[in-house]
Amino acid sequence: MKKQIVTVNDRMQKGYRYELTAAVGRSFDPEFKPQLTPAEMLKLGVFGGKYMTDCAKEFPASWFAHAKLAKGKRDNALNFFNIDASNPLSEWRRKGWIHDDDPRGWFQWYCRYYMGRRMPVEDKRQIGRWKAIRRHIRQVEINCEPGNLLCRPRQRQALLHWAYDSRKF
Numbered sequence: 001m002k003k004q005i006v007t008v009n010d011r012m013q014k015g016y017r018y019e020l021t022a023a024v025g026r027s028f029d030p031e032f033k034p035q036l037t038p039a040e041m042l043k044l045g046v047f048g049g050k051y052m053t054d055c056a057k058e059f060p061a062s063w064f065a066h067a068k069l070a071k072g073k074r075d076n077a078l079n080f081f082n083i084d085a086s087n088p089l090s091e092w093r094r095k096g097w098i099h100d101d102d103p104r105g106w107f108q109w110y111c112r113y114y115m116g117r118r119m120p121v122e123d124k125r126q127i128g129r130w131k132a133i134r135r136h137i138r139q140v141e142i143n144c145e146p147g148n149l150l151c152r153p154r155q156r157q158a159l160l161h162w163a164y165d166s167r168k169f
Contacts, residue, residue: 003019003020003021004019004020004116005017005018005020006018006019006020006058006117008055008058009057010054010055010057010058012103016101018101018112018117019117020116020117021116021117021118022116022117022118023116024114024115024116025037026116027116027118028113029123029124029127031127031131032127032130034110034163034164035163035164035165035168036160036163036164036165037114037163038059038063038107038110038111039062039063039067041107041160041161041163042063042064042067042068042069043066043067043068044068044080044160045068045078045079045080045160046068046079046080046157046160046161047074047079047086047107047161048070048074048075048076048078048079048084049067049068049070049078049079050069050070050073050074050075051104051107052064052067052069053069053070055104055108055111058111059111059115079157079160080156080157080167081149081153081154081157081160082153083153083154083157084157085154085155085157085158085160086161089104089105097129099122099125101119101122102122106126106129106130106161106162109123109126110126110130113126130162130163133158133159133162134164136155136158136159136164137159137164137166137169139152139155140152140155140156140169141169144169146169149167156169
């Protein structure tokens, strides 16, 4: 694959550059097996439709063709489960979850990883965070009848935010 440089100019990053060194959607760490692509997540409805509204130029237009995006402020009715399942960015920062390269957090990291950016130390950290979310899958499995999407909707929505397809538990 020919290496490509991406330059980002959005509300949170000006002139940020990164290199794509892997093919789109390929060469993932063997421990990282997301069930949803970024495009599928945006189509289902995540983050109140507000997460990616100023980032469309960075990613393929196809990701946004059917994305549920808010026109103004975040709208939890755009989330698949119509519920708020997010902490504010200030909380993510307070807990040290934000890396300077991805000021929007895990989903931004995932989108860039999916596109082919590799940062070994940060990739390992974020994949570890992704794996830790599995505890919520177990809670849904223990407490809900299979296919009952009305059971634990906040946890299910949070799982969608982490590329786990919680409609299938």
